[in-house]
Amino acid sequence: MLESALEALQILVSPQHVVWLFLGVGIGLVLGLIPGLGGLTGMAVLLPLIVGLEPASGIAMLIGLNAATTIGDTFPSVLMGVPGTAASQATVLDGYPMARKGLANVALGAAFTSNMVGGFIGGIVLLVLIPFARPLIVGMGSPQLFMLTLLGFSLVGVLARGAVGPAFMSGLLGMLLATIGSASMTGDYRFVGDVFYLYDGLDLSILAIGLFAIPSIMSLLTQNQSVAQKMVHQRGGVLRGARAAFGHKRVLVGNSLLGSVLGIVPGIGGSVIDWITYGATKQAVRSGRDQFGKGDIRGVMAPEAANNAKDGGVLVPTLMFGIPGSATAAILLGGFATMGVATGPSMLSPENLYLVFVIIWTLVLANAIGAMSSAALAGTLSRISLLKPYTYGPFLLVIMVIAGYQAGVRWGDVVAVVLIGLLAWLMQGLKWPRPPLLIGFVLGSGAENYLWISVGRYGWTWLTEPSVIVIGVVILITLTAGFTGVFGRLYARFAPVETLIEPTKESSRG
């Protein structure tokens, strides 16, 4: 095993492969920077280019791109309040308020440190779990997956900050939108009327751009004020953020592990994992919980660490069973097939083991290179928060509309992006929470499919399975916490007053 690890490292650090890795990371960072164009676009474009490449080089480029996209997407999330990809939405919650306080470089420093540590831990989890993953994946049947989607939805209550009713209504609206189009299990069409465009259902990327990116830019243009008036730390802000991140080791390591484990579960993508880890962190922290959403550095770290760590987890079922854990993993599988790499249990055979290590090393190196490159750029790019919105906003609107068109290459996509953008802007003005709508949309189709399979296969007896009951209890606890805020009140009652104040100051200052 050690021999394979060293052989893989030797292959990977050879100049030829390093060039491919840097190319993948470079493209990934640029794609992450442009709102609406995610790693999926990049991997789909790169796929034809890897034909004829050695497996190690092709793997280096594809995984490098995928890892770097989730690092580059932090820039627009923090600096403009525009999620760079669907997986960086929760980062906006605290990253953007930090930028408004002139702490953009601190937030970016903390985010990139979390990306790097998350990617490292994700690689370790991949290494450790591959031999033991089988029972975990086999144990995850449709009933458990259905309950996990409900658990994800119940976090809407935790995120609601008091407005639990509107949050659940928004979440249910998201689920309703997810049911539009063809029912995947019967093929019948629902809620489409005579609108041909709706037959394929709504696309996640269109909804994400319309819900968050367009309203944010429109608001900035309306105000015509720079995001921040001045930088609090003209120099050393990024380093300060990195130090602050290491000061919250539990948040860093805990969310990296949680992200890795959630990544293993097929179907739970980054767009849900970031919200789950954000909500879980908000519930788990001992102090300053009310600072979440107002510029708490832990709210930036949690989703960023989990987002990069999940890439390691996603690769466990992808490599072991050929089950793509996400859309990007599906393209990755296609890439492996193109290069003649067979996934499945044979990956662990002695002659193929070095490839597993190539993947692990690539994941770790890509995250390190991506995070360090981004950190080097962060000082300069964070000055975007000092620019007037008209110097970049209109250009981003054009890019978002074009990005929306790529979803289905239909004129209806352009109309849908603009329409959803304007409606979401109205929602924001009316104080209707928008994040639950997206969570409901993402979880809706999965929940229906898993429920369908569970009932079809087990009747209703699956409800009595111990694992289902355990997840059910966790859901009830989460819902109770969301509706009553009971944990926060209990802690406030028993916690010493000074611990509630000190870390809050520190966390918001970084």
Place this chain on the structure above:
Amino acid sequence: MVSLSAVRIGADGVLLAVFAAAATISLLSVDSPTYWFPAFITVSGTLAAGYNLVADLLRVRAGHSLTEGEIVDIGASVSDTHDDTHDGTGSEDGTGSLAGRILALSLWLVALPLLGLVIPFFYASLIWLVALLRFQAKQKWLFVVASVAVFGVVLNVLIVLLEIRMPPAILTGLG
């Protein structure tokens, strides 16, 4: 002028109607498994929307505004202001009311796809940018021309490298 609270009550009503209509469709077809899950969602949504409408009406009746207070939201908002600036009703350059600017920008956004219906989208977006930056943002011609030219080159490079497809001008058949 209609208050935001009144608009929200109206929106609550619209959403209740949407959920109720979807619930009716789902329940009428509930014998088909296609509508089992939608029935569950829409009935829950109807209850939640009804609860919200009643709760909002009660809050308005008690004299509270429905658009004050905190919710979890992400990104920039029109109500964002810097602490040491003004009240958020006017832009930094002081042009126009907040409502007027929101309406104007909404129309500008709608204008982009409308322009794209008659001119190939690449050129439509450049024309739209020039018009918006010059006439809405009142930027200097030098900035407008230089920034749009640079953007055009970068966009073209991205279109070629990433094989990005652009919407055709379907009304004129161009593009």
